[in-house]
């Protein structure tokens with residue numbers, strides 16, 4: 001069983017679904033994370049003197065976070081932080097589609113098109129790109145030039161958007177997808193917070209994030225956005241429900 005998470009920035013992997021990465025690793029699932037940008041436009045910059053230095057620091061922090069989360073394989077692509085809405089749609093979806101075809105995940109997790117709790121446009125675009133990669137990886141008429149050297153179309157079984165139980169009062173209002181799965185990550189909350197804190201350039205955010213995670217973080221919420229056969233929505237407590 002394989003799970004692939006697709007995010008926009010280093011630290012999204014911990015914040016959006018770090019507990020679920022840990023939970024499903026503990027149940028023998030191979031986990032993968034693809035992050036589209038190295039986060040070089042962040043407000044909090046640690047000791048970095050340039051975007052390049054910040055990107056390098058955040059790549060290391062991402063690797064450290066993914067080790068804490070026991071991610072089997074993690075990768076940061078090199079798209080511009082803050083610029084995903086201007087990236088080439090066909091190119092980005094193609095890069096993700098190729099990785100979906102190579103990894104062959106059973107389920108894909110990403111953020112919601114509202115942009116998650118912060119409404120960040122990169123989160124929205126990560127959601128849109130990941131959604132199209134989920135659908136198009138399965139079709140032999142999409143990116144057919146990738147289908148060489150034994151690479152075949154891959155049809156993942158479920159696509160989930162992470163979603164939140166609250167709105168942030170000091171951010172633009174977002175309209176989150178309703179939760180259809182509530183995952184209890186209580187045994188993994190401390191390690192999720194530890195993984196978030198591995199992003200030390202983002203230290204000014206830590207106090208607030210930890211407080212929010214301690215208050216709401218024992219559960220991770222998801223919205224089932226697509227699956228590989230017609231179905232009615234059922235409230236789930238396990239993302240693996242119904243998977244072969």
Ligand SMILES: [Zn+2]
Pocket residue numbers: 008009011012120123
């Ligand atoms: Zn982010």
